[in-house]
Amino acid sequence: MGGVTSSTSSSSPATAAGGSSYSAEAAQALCCACVGQSTVAVEEAWGRYDAVLGPGCHFVPWCVGRRVAGYLSLRVQQLDVRCETKTRDNVFVTVVASVQYRALADRAYDAFYCLTNAHAQIQSYVFDVIRASVPNMNLDEVFGQKKEVARAVEEELARAMTMYGYEIVQTLIVDIVPDEVVRRAMNDINAAARLRVAAAERAEADKIQQVKRAEGEAEAKYLAGVGVARQRQAIVEGLKRFVPNEKDVMDMVLVTQYFDTIRDIGATSRSSTVFIPHGPSAVRDMAAQVRDGLLQATAAAGGGAATLKAL
Template sequence: MGNTFCIFVGCIQQSSVGVIERWGRFEKLAEPGLHFFNPFAGECVAGVLSTRISSLDVRVETKTKDNVFVQLLCSIQYRVVKENADDAFYELENPKEQIQAYVFDVVRALVPRMNLDELFEQKGEVAKAVLEELEKVMGEYGYSIEHILMVDIIPDASVRRAMNEINAAQRMQLASVYKGEAEKVLLVKKAEADAEAKYLGGLGVARQRQAITDGLRENILNFSHKVEGTSAKEVMDLIMITQYFDTIKDLGNSSKNTTVFIPHGPGHVRDVSEQIRNGLMEAASAQGKKSC
């Protein structure tokens, strides 16, 4: 229900304040409730003001320090101060236009001092400056500025596209750096693994050869002790011949269809045994030098 009035009685609703005049001159403020008037004494209700918070959205177009045109959407919450309702009623005919004019003035004076990035970071400072100016001005007219919110900052469409492209390029550059670092780590780890594999392979070959040498030495010693009158050379020749014929046998029993041509004869067996013996002697000689 709205405010109800007749010639002698008036009802002011809650969150409202009435302005009472006598013979066209301000007399008093009427609180919410029932009021009696004397029309014969010139009393009447000149108007009623709401003390509820009102909201006004103001869109301001300006440019920044780096010559970027932007639109700022400000939301201003204001209300009539109950004790100064007579000033609000008599001093201002259109408070919304007054508020909008001061918002335009403050924003267009402050934003051109900032770059676009600074504007996004300091939009709260812009809202604070607008609030301080409006509180100082509108307080004289009986209005209280409750809140000012910088709702949105909208750059030109071409600027937004450029900003998105710059951001995308920076992210692609960062992704390339991370990808390069990952590939570098992968190559280093692969090289380390290859070196480790070769090192372990070398150790395996060395141990294999050491085991063969130890086995041959043990066989020669055992055979020499069990069969009297045999020398180490004769035992070595016998072992070489036995291994030679075992190798020929394995090649013949292989299921693969591969033909291998090798020289065959007792002389070749003797050559093989001499080469192995010489190799063992050179290894023993080198081991002795290292011990010295």
């Protein structure tokens, strides 16, 4: 359910003391100890703690029971802890916490003698805090409150590790990895939401195009109707000048419209086959039918005598 990865590797006392080429046996024979920079050595006398040795060369007479028990690095170290836990909405996630810590020079005694394995101790506290905090959050809240989780881990570690001579420099939540199935589902949800928005935008664009097209067609038909009306009016006005009888004018207008209709039917390629009688008598009958229809409509609507007289 969890793991720990340390970014520092263990080193021998000679290396930790500053990389001296002398072996431990040679240093013991010379009764001296060389401590490297950012490192302290713990000196014991007859098996009991005696002093903390800072960087440099120190005289340690082994013949009178003195020896260097070990070395302690004061450098900042980093420990990466992977903790698997479950969120409030029952999603398993792996939280990766990066803890930066260092031993305190003035608490070297506690850091050396009070704690056997600092890595394991830090890991235990990280597990405890993460598994107590994350189950109270949903998956989205875990991603949005990484700093709060990191702060809780850092406060708990600082309170616990200070008594062991360690300082917690910083704690970071560097990664949150949900289960693979959950990640695929989240990606699918995101993709579906974006596709839905794109579809809505495309539909809105199509709607605008259709509305504009309909407005254009309506305007074109309106203008065409205005043109036809003016054309018919001009024809009637011209015929009135030369034909005194209004009935003859109406017949000529109807004949003109009849031939225009025949022309339009023959001009369009999408027209169905239409059988109509054609000839002088057909035109006369058609004109009579139109006049009769107008008379009946006018009589039903209570039209004036002037209209009946004109027809």
